[in-house]
Every structure is written in C-alpha cells, then in structure tokens.
Amino acid sequence: MGFAENLKSIRKERHISQEEVAEIMGVSRQAVSKWEQGSVYPEMEKLLLLAKELNLSLDYLMLGEKSSNENNKTISNNIIVPTGKITIKSYDGKAIVNCYKVLASPVMYKAKNDEPKYWLIGVNNGAFWGEKSILLGWYADEEKIKKEIDEIAEAINNGVQAYELKYAVKVKNKMLRVKIDEE
The missing domain is CATH 1.10.260.40 (lambda repressor-like DNA-binding domains)
Structure with missing residues (x-):
C-alpha cells in the first residue's frame, strides 16, 4: 500500500x-x-x-x-511485544482491551511474599492525542510474566485476534495493598 x-x-x-x-x-x-x-x-x-x-x-x-527496530523493542525494565494488535481480557474480567502493545513492569512498591511482584499493562490507541493503558494482570514472579509476554508475542505474530491470560495470579485488595488470593 x-x-x-x-x-x-x-x-x-x-x-x-x-x-x-x-x-x-x-x-x-x-x-x-x-x-x-x-x-x-x-x-x-x-x-x-x-x-x-x-x-x-x-x-x-x-x-x-x-x-x-519497530518489530521488537525492549526498553529498560519494560518489555514491549512486537507491534500488532490483540484483544485481551483484564485479570478481573471488567475490561477487554484491543492492545497494540503490552508492557511488563515490576510493581512500584516493595512487594511482600504474599503480593504480586509484576504487572502487565495493555496499551491501546484510545485517542489521537495519546495512548490509553489498563492493568491486564498481576504476576507472582518474573518467569511467569516473561512466559505470558512470549505467548502474547507469538499470538500476535501468528495473527491471533484474542488472547486469554494464562499465568496471571488471582488477587484481592486488602488494606490498600494487592495480595495474592490463594483460594
């Protein structure tokens, strides 16, 4: 074109x-x-x-x-999957996001043993002026979030239109903190 x-x-x-x-x-x-x-x-x-x-x-x-360099970008602690689009449902099922990239990042606080250490952010084009991002999922360790990122990247590269998170942990809010829900 x-x-x-x-x-x-x-x-x-x-x-x-x-x-x-x-x-x-x-x-x-x-x-x-x-x-x-x-x-x-x-x-x-x-x-x-x-x-x-x-x-x-x-x-x-x-x-x-x-x-x-647009096909595969890596920025400091964040991992960005290849450019493309994929629809992902958030961890709580309250949002479905048409993402053109996802970011994996450590949480902004020192996580305790019963708290997730990483979060996955979905980014869409939301508006002409900028991007909209939404929390997609929480992860107990770096290995799980990297595995999720790899599978999302593979899905995008294979032209898959929707992806369901596989490695995110269930969480509950407790006293202004997010805790891993073991139930």
Whole structure:
C-alpha cells in the first residue's frame, strides 16, 4: 500500500476523523481528503509531524513497511511485544482491551511474599492525542510474566485476534495493598 491508502486505513482503524487530522496538522479537511485520494502529498515537515502524531515510522506511513527496530523493542525494565494488535481480557474480567502493545513492569512498591511482584499493562490507541493503558494482570514472579509476554508475542505474530491470560495470579485488595488470593 502507498501513503494514501495507509493514511486512510490508519485513520479509520484509530477512529480519527479527517477533521481531527486536519486540526492537528494545521491544514483543511479537504487537504487531508486529497492526501487520502492520492491526488497530492503533504510537505515533508507535515509528513514528519503526521508520522510522529500517529506514533509510526515514516517508512510505515509511506510504504506500509515496519522497520526492524519497530518489530521488537525492549526498553529498560519494560518489555514491549512486537507491534500488532490483540484483544485481551483484564485479570478481573471488567475490561477487554484491543492492545497494540503490552508492557511488563515490576510493581512500584516493595512487594511482600504474599503480593504480586509484576504487572502487565495493555496499551491501546484510545485517542489521537495519546495512548490509553489498563492493568491486564498481576504476576507472582518474573518467569511467569516473561512466559505470558512470549505467548502474547507469538499470538500476535501468528495473527491471533484474542488472547486469554494464562499465568496471571488471582488477587484481592486488602488494606490498600494487592495480595495474592490463594483460594
């Protein structure tokens, strides 16, 4: 696919109107429409801004190609699975998230023996202005969360559309702390 098809597809996928794109880019809605029709292209500065605002590489925006460093990213203590989409139900069953990435991170407090040590965060595109994240699951140890991440990554790479958490522990809230529920 070329730029016109990519822009239209990405915009619709993220539920962004042409008006919203135009507002961000400082152009008219008609200009965005012409970009999507392929009759004109934006200036280079606009292309760079558009790629940045959509959180995409310029290669992907223009050619539909993911650069090799986008396919597998690792950032400090967080693990990010390959770019893609998958639907995951949260540990408590109260949310279903269409994730384009998941993050694994140690909890922000010193966990006691009866508390989970890691949490898995699902990130979706929520809005044009940024990402929305939601807690997907709690994990007793690093081995379990890494195993979950590996299986989610494999599911995304295989084109699986939905994934159910397998290694998350059941938890209960107790005195402002999250405890592993042994019941």
